[in-house]
Amino acid sequence: MINKKYIYTLQVCVFLFSIISADEQSSICDKSRCKGPVKYYESLGCTPIYSDADNCCPIRFNCDHLKGRARNKCYYRGRAYEIGEALEAENTLPCDINCVCSEGWKDIASFSCAEVDCFGLADPGCYLKSAHNQCCDWPQICPANETNLATCELDGKTYYDGQPFTPTSEPDLYCICGPGYTGQNVEPFCKNRNSESYPCDADLRGAYDIHNNCTPAFYINQNPATECNLMSRCQNKNDEVLKRTATTKTELETIDNPDWTCIFGNLTMNLGDELNQGTHYDSVCIRCVCEVPPYPTCQRLPDNECDVTVHAKFD
Structure with a gap:
């Protein structure tokens, strides 16, 4: 006859083990191994979507809240600002000084902040x-x-x-x-430097890029998953999608599914598709591939693979 006290003890042990396992799984989540511009998505407030097998690295993001944004308003951390309205102080970082929603470039409202010069020098020995x-x-x-x-x-x-x-x-x-x-x-x-203490603030700095479906681009020594982009790639008339033939079951299942496509300007990319390179200054030696929708991942190629000084003349 099985002792009920033994069964209860076993159930408690299993429960505690499941808690410990979940905690351990959470603690070992290393986002540096993830694909895609994860930190950029997080800065925009996009919702991560995970697979059943991995709750650390998102397989895509839902950024539908960016659709339909008004051109004459600024957006930051879930709030809309009218032109002339100052950014709330509690939402600013130390160097975000006097940020005001302005008309911006090509009639797309964006925040304009004071220029900050931190090049002060100390006296010798200080x-x-x-x-x-x-x-x-x-x-x-x-x-x-x-x-x-x-x-x-x-x-x-x-x-x-x-x-x-x-x-x-x-x-x-x-x-x-x-x-x-x-x-x-x-x-x-x-x-x-890769935590929420150092956000990318894509809304604050890149309103034009967001409205025009530009995509963040990264230098070769950066990790797109954990770092902020220092440049962007926007569509020009010479950009084309280089189609990749689907080879896996997952790729075949996602071809006609809009949730699994990347957007770049007015172009649509399926998983694995790439953009052609060298179409303008911002695409020379930049490889862009659709791997974690809805934006392609763009990164500079190493110098031994591509010479950034060799390119056509651009208008």
Whole structure:
């Protein structure tokens, strides 16, 4: 006869194991291995869609909320702004100063922010004290004139209170020395450059690109899944879709499904399709492939594969 107490204990153990397994699965989600411009999608507020086998890397995103946006309004973090309206202070980063919704280029409203110059220099033997929540205007600190100044020891170097550093073993971290630092590279001392603390702010900087279905483009040393794009590729008259023959069951099933297509300007791409290269300055040595809809993933090719100085004359 089976002991009921044993069955109950077994059920509890199974339940606890399922919780631990879920936590472990969540903790080992490494977005750097994902395909597609994941961080760009997240910045736009798009909804990730996952497969049944992987709840870490999205297989596509739903960005339907971007459709039908008015040309005469600015958008940021789910709110629409009228022309002349200032961006809410609580939604800004330290260097987003005096951002106002303006008419923008080609009648597409966009935010215009104050130019920020952070090239201040400290006197010899001194440094400018940084802070995660401050943009420029850093006070000058001269250690020789200070007493009880907090220090941080890392990688064989000494940093003073307010001095930034990046751990050799964790290059994605941006840290600032402060009182209480014990060698643990965690907040409030360190922030991950690929985290929500450093959003791409695509709405704030790229209204024209969003309205025209341009796509983010990345340099060869960037990871599109975890980093922000520093350039974009927009459609021109010479752009074409290079069709790829579907070979897998998944590709065959997605050909006629609009949820599995990428948009680029007024062009439509199926999974695996690419854009032709070298059609304008923003597409020289840039490979664009539809892999995580609704935007193609575009990235510079390495110099040993493509010479960026060799291209046709563009209008």
